[in-house]
Amino acid sequence: MEDNYSRSTPETIFSRPEVVGSRSRSFLANVFSYMFVALGITAVVAYFFAANADTYLVPIASNKLFLYAIIFAPLGFVLLMSFAFNRLSAPVLLALLLLYSAINGISFSFIFLAYTSGSVFGCFLTAALMFGIMAVMGYTTKQDLTSMGRLMTMGLIGIVIAMIVNWFLKSSSFDYIISFIGVIVFTGLTAYDVQKLKRIGEGIDEQGNVMSGDVKKLAVMGALSLYLDFINLFLMLLRLFGRRN
Structure with missing residues (x-):
């Protein structure tokens, strides 16, 4: 006799590839929405x-005190969001992300004054194109990018060291080398992070285990990761190709 119950249980329904894919796309849509807002x-x-x-x-x-606060505050926000992740609610994490992005904007305003508007715009478009290509690659590739991520x-x-x-x-020469390597690193991290977030959306972590946690909180932290990938890629390109005023 056919087991109709086992064929219609929630576990069976939600393990279908189309359902898993829809859940993953919905999660990534939230991640990118938060990132674009930031x-x-x-x-x-x-x-x-x-x-x-x-x-x-x-x-x-x-x-100088206020200037150093503007420069180093973003690092403090990233550390706070990372280490206090389990204790903070999703709305608080999102508020911190938006406040972090606003303070970053103040820091970036000094950069906009240092470089010509044309080079800033050109590097931004280049960064957006490279980011988009690597994001699509990370989402569509069947190859495991964990090793590349490491x-x-x-x-x-x-690079930090x-x-x-x-x-x-x-050293201007050393700075050029750092920036060149930085472009490679952040393009690679973009693909890796998108694939990792896709797996989180599917309920799977990097080791193939079921992922647990608040989906909204994970989406905010995913947005932070991609935001950092993008702005650092943009900064590295600007250091390489930007024309100063």
Whole structure:
């Protein structure tokens, strides 16, 4: 006798590939929505402060304490969101992401003043194109990118160390090499992060285990990861090809 009950249980229904794929696409749509909102806030704030430099940026630049707070506050936000993830609610995490993106916009306003508007726009379009291509690759590829992700993460650590060293050396050649490697690292991380987020949306982590956790919180943190990939790719391209005023 045919077992009609086992064929219609929720476990069977929700394990179908089309259902899993729909769940993953919905999760990624939320991730990219949060990311685009954060990028939009950064762009608007950066433009506003750069357009009103005498009113806002000059006082900030003249106050070293405030200037260092603007520079290092974004790092504090990332650390807070990462280490307090389990204790913070999804709305609080989202609020922190949006506040982080606004403070980043203030930092970026100084960059907009340092480079020509044409080079900023050109590097932004290039970064968007590269990011889009790698995001599609990460989503569609059947190859496991975990090993590449580990390699890119090690490369990221190396970049941070190299940038600290070059802070003292002030070598333009070394800076060029760092920026070139940075472009490679952040394009690779984009593909890896998108694939990882796709698997989270499917309920699977990197080791193939069932992922547990608040979906909304995971979406916010996923948006943070992709936001960081994009802005760092943009900054590396700007350091390579940007024309200064």
